[in-house]
Amino acid sequence: MVDDAVRHPVIVDTDALIxxxxxxxxxxxMDNLQLTTTNVCYHELQRHVRELSEYSPEETRERWVHDGSKRALEPFDDEDTSFTTVPCVPRPHGEDAGEKSVQTEIEQHTKLYRFAISMDKHGRRAINRVFADTEETTGKAVAPTFLLYLLLDEGKCTVAEFCQACGEMLRGEGWTGYQAIEAAWAAIPVDCSQYLQSDLLP
Structure with missing residues (x-):
């Protein structure tokens, strides 16, 4: 990982990357988007890989987080991808340090970001307040499904692939409650009713 301080317009927190x-x-x-995260989120991913067993049973939360963290780290360690990490100062600590670090980064460099990707409702609200207070930007905090929408918007996947990947994510993460579903689709102008069961749609 290199703290190269190249800031792409899309910043992603730990849970969203997983x-x-x-x-x-x-x-x-990895092949088509340019993403940034903070060194705090990067270290959280490393900790998940180190502390969670890759041999835990399939379908368990532990295995999901381990495998997702391992995959998420790959492009940040590959100099040929457009994934960068930026240092967060002051460095937050605690359970939601990654989310806080993204908010801190946006507070310090608001104009450089177009989207902040996070599933944390309170984190998105706080980031949207920061964006709203800065007249020079139209930035927005959105749910992780929006990263898949950016891929669709670039013409790099079909609507069917997009919808199925959203369903895969929502089920895998257990984001199936009313508020999570509403948040997942809030900024996405795509009708997935042809591809997904109604319990995964708003």
Missing amino acids: AVANTGLWSRI
Whole structure:
């Protein structure tokens, strides 16, 4: 990992990276999108790989987080991809340090970001307040499904692939409650009713 301080317009937190890395479209995201995360989120991913067993049973949360973290780290360690990490100062600590670090980064460099990707409702609200207070930007905090939409918007996947990957993510993460579903689709102008069961749609 290099703290090269190249800031792409899309910044992603730890949980969002894990969620998207566990979908079938992750390799296309690595090939086609430019993403930034913080060194705090990067270290959280490393900790998950170190502390969670790769031998835990399939379908368990531990295995999901381990595998997603491992996949998510790959492009940040590969100099040929457009994935960068930026240092967060001051460095937050605690359970939601990654989310806080993304908010801190946006507070310090608001104009450089177009999208902040996070599933944390309170984190998105706080980031959207920061964006709203800065007149020079139209930035927005959105749910992790939006990263898949960016891929669709670039013409790098079909609507069917997009919808199926969203369903894969929502089920895998357990984001199936009413509020999570509403958040997942809030910024996405795509009708997936042809491809997904109604319990995964708003």
